[in-house]
Amino acid sequence: MPLTAQPKSAAAESATRPSRHRLQRVMYPWLPAILDSDTLSAIATLESEERAFALACGKGRHQYLHGLYLKAMAVLGHSHFQPKDLPRQFRLRIIAQLGLEDRLASIFAISRGEKSRIVTAVRKFLQISRATPEELSRVQQWLRAGLAQKETDIAVLINATIERFRGIGMEIPSRNALQSLSQRALKEAMNDVLAAIDRHLTPAEKRTLDRLLSVKGNRTPFDDLKTPVAQATPNNLATTLSRIEHLQSFLPLGKPTVARHHLERFARQAERYTAPEMSQLRQSSRQALLFGFLFNKRAFLLDAVADMALRVWDNTRHQATEHANLRLQSMSQAYERQQETLTALLSIIQMSHNPEELWQNVHQYKDEKTYGLLLDDLKGIEGWNGCYFRKIEDHYPALRRFLPQWYRLIPLCSTTMDNAIPQAHAFAKRHVQADEIELPPKECPVDFLPPPWKNKAVKRYQRTQKVVRIFKMPYELGLFDATVKGIKQRTLAIVNAQRHGPMTDHLLPREQFLSQYQAYVQRLGHPLQAKEYYDTKRTRLNEGLTHFDRHYSEISGQFWVNQDGTLGYSRPSGARTLTPRLKRLARVLGRQIPEVSILDVLLDCHCWSGFMDAFKPISGRQSMAEKERLRHLLAALYAYGCNCGPTQAARALQLLKNQVVYIRRRYMTTSNLMDAAAMISQVYQQTPMAQRLGNLNVLMTDSMQVRTLKDSLIARQHHRYLSGKSTLIYQHVAPNCICLFTQALICNVSEAIHMLVGTLACHSEQEPVVNICDSAGKSNLVFGLSRLLNIKLCPRVRSRHLKLWGTGDGTEYKNIAAAIPGQIRWDRIERSWQDIMWILASIDAGTAKPVVILNHLVSNPRHPAAQGLEELGKLERSLYLLRYGMEMDLRRFVVSHTSRREHWNKFAREVLAFGDLIREKTLENQEEVFWFLTVVQNAIVLWNALSLENVLQSPGGIEGLSEEDLKRILPTMTEHINFVGEFNPDFDRKPPFELRRATIG
16 A cells, blocks of 8 residues: 555566555556656657547547547556546647647546547557456456465555456456456455365364353453563563463464465454454354464564563663672772782882892781781672672572573574574473472583583583583573574574564575576566676776765865764755745745644545545444444544544544544554555645655655653663653655655664665555665665665765775775775675575565564674675665765755655644654554554645645735745644644535646646
C-alpha cells in the first residue's frame, strides 16, 4: 500500500512473485493530470497510419474521438474511461494533429452506444481483444496457484493481474472486475492454506489448540498470551520464559508447508479477536488463526526474552561500574596515604648508599607497628576490577531466577564455525541444580570464557594446565556474558525467533540462488561482476578528488578541509523555507480559512476520497448502519489520531468507551489505516497545491520523539531528550506535504536502517527515488545499500567527523591529503558481491524483511556482505560529499527540504492536541496509533489545500502573492481547526467547497 499518486507499470516478471513493495496501492493505468513535454510527445503523437485511421472515421467529432481513444487505449491498455478522465494537454494535442477546433476538448463524456462503436473500431485497429470468461478463469487459476499463495495484499494481486493481461495482449478489464477476480483467487488460495493446516494437525493437536479458549478463572490461556511484555527485570524475564513454556504446551509439533507471511497474517487477525469471538468462528478458520498466533507469538516472545536479557545484563554491568567508581572515590584518601608512603620509601632507597644505611633510614621513617598497620590497610584496599566483579557476583542470585529456564527454553545456535557457546549452554542445562557449587570439569567447555571470568571459574595444574575445578557461579556469569555479547554481535542466533533468528532463515535457499544466479542478478538490474558496477564510479571519484585538490583555492570559500582533516561546509544562502514575509502571507491566508471542527474535516475528506470505506470488519460481515458506522469510525480516529483517548472521544460523540475500542480492534487494522491514508493521498495528488509543491519521487524522512509509559519493555531514555522514557515516530513525507509511510521505532536504534525500509515501501521499482534525511542517514553501509536499491540518498551534511576515501591509485594530493585517511578496498567488494546479490534477491523475492536483514548486517560488521557494503558506502558517500561541497544548488535543495520536514514534526505535535503521551506498550500497537495520526494529518492537509485554493480563487484573492510564494506555503495550518469539545457531526453535510483538480490550459 505505498501511497502512490500516479500509475506506473511494473515489470512483467513481477507478476510471478510477491512485490518487494508490500505497501503499494492498485496501479490501475491512468494518465496523470499534468504531463511533461517529453512524455506528452511520446504518448500523444499520431503516427501516419493512426492519423489516417482517425481521418477515415468521419468528420470533426468522430475524427477527434477515434484519435483520442486510439492513443489513450494504446497507452493505458483499456477503454474504461471518458474523455474528461484524460488530461486536457493530451486532448488538445490530438486535436492539433488532426487540424480540428479546440472546442472539441469540451466534450467530457459520450454515450454508451457511441463509446462501444468507437472502442470496437479501435480494438480492431490495435489488434487487441477483450478477455473472455474462459481467459478470466485461466488468469484466476494462474493467480491462485502462484502469487496468491505468497501474497495477501489485494493491491499487489491486482497489479500482477494487470501485467498478466498486458503480457498476453488482451484489453485490461475494469478495476471492479480485476478486484473481484483477485478476491476470488485469494479466497481460493486461503482455502488451500486452511486445508494444508487442517491436514497437518492431528485430532489431538486440534483439541489442544481449542484448549487455548477454555476459561480458567476469569481468563483464558489465549488472553494470557496476549498480555504485553513488561519492562526488563530478572523477575519479568523469568515470567516471560514461563509464558514461552506455557505456549509450547499448546504448540503442535512441526510446521506445515505454509508461507511465513500467511502465519503472520493469521496471527494479526487473531490478535483482533477476543476468546469468545474466536470460539464462534468455524473450526478450520479458528484453528488456522490459533496456529498462526502461536507460531508468531513464540517468535515474538523469544525476541522479547533476548531483548530483556540484553537489558538486564547491561543494567547489571552499569550498576557494577557505578559501584566500582564510587568505591574508588571513597578510597581516594587511603590511596593518597599509600602513595605518600611509597614515594617516601622510594626516595629513601635512592638516597641510601649501602644496605645498612637503607635499613636504618627505613626504620627511622616509621616504626614496625606502623608498617604493619599500613600493610593491613593495603591488603584491605580493593581495586576497581575487584569491586566491579564482586558487585556482578552480588547480582548472581537475581540472575539465577531465570537462568535454569533460560538454558532449557532458549535454543541457541552459532552463525559461525565456533560452536562452543551452544555446547556450553547444553552443558549448563544438564547441571542447573541450585545446590551445586562446582561443575564437573570433564567435558565442560571453557575456552569461550572471557579472561576475567575464566581466571575466576577455572582452576588448573600449573605444570600440565589440566582443568581440575570449575566454580559454578563465575562460570555461569561468564557464559551469560559471552552469550549476550554473541547475540549483540549476531555470532549467536535463537532458533525460531525472528529478529534474533539466523539470517539464513530470511534468505532464499543458497543452492537455489546460486543455480539461478544470472537470472536473479539480471532481474535486479545489476551486473554479474562487481568490477562492472564500481569501475565508472571509481573513475568519477578520481576526477572529483583531483578537481577538488587543483581548484582548492577557488572552492575553499564554500568547501574546505579543516586542520584535523575533517571537511567543512559553508551555510547555503536562500535555503530558508519560510521567510518573515511568507509567514505573514501564510497568516493572512490562514485567517481567511473558515473555522471547522476536526470531525467535519474528516467527513469532508470522506466525501472527496471515500477513505472511511477502507475500514471493514476483519470477519467480512458488516452489520452496522452506515451513519452509525461513520460515527464510531470518527470517534476512533479522534481518540487515537488526536490522542485524546477512547474515554474522551466517546464522551464527545455520545458513545461508550467500549464501542470506540471495539471499532478500532475489529475494523481499523494497520493495513486498513494504510489504505485510508493512501486514498486521501491519491485525491490530494490531483489538487493544484500538490502539483505546485513537489512530486513523489522525493521523500523527506525524520523522526520525532513522543513520550511513552515507563513500565514498557520498549520504553527507552533518548540520548537527546530528557523528558523521560519515550519512543520515536518515523515518517516518510513527500515535498508536497503528504505522509506516505509511518513507523514506530525504539529510541536509540539506527534510524538509517528504518529510513531504507520505509523508502522501499514507498517507491516504484522502475524509477529512482531521492531520499532526503538529516545527518542520521550518513552511514557507509546504508549509503552502499541504498544505491543498489535504486535510492539516491541525500543527507544534510554538517561539519563533524566527515572525511573522504581514496581510490588507491597512488595519486598524491597537495591540499586535501589530510581529508583522505585511507583507501577503498575493492577486493572486499569483489569477494562479497555474490553475498550482496543474495541479500538483494531475497528482499526482492519477498522472503526477507528488509529491517531484519539490515539489523543483522549492522550488528555483524564482520559479515562478508556487511564488509562489501561498507566499502561501497565509502565510495558512494565520498562521491556525495564532493557533490554536496561543490554544488550549492544541491546543498540548498537538501537544506530547504530538511527544514520543510522539521516543519512537519511541528504539525504532528499540533495534531496531537491532547499531548504526546502514547499509552500503548508494544511496538506494533504504537505503530498502529501513529497510522491513526497519519490518516488525520493527511485529511487536514487535503482539507487545507482545497480551502486555500478556494481562497485564492475567490474575487480579489491575496495581494502580493506570487506563484513562487505559493510554492512555499504549506497546507499544514491548524489554527482554524477545533480539536476540543462535544461534537454532533452532520452526516448529511456537504463540503463547503468542491474538489478542485489541477488542469493545464
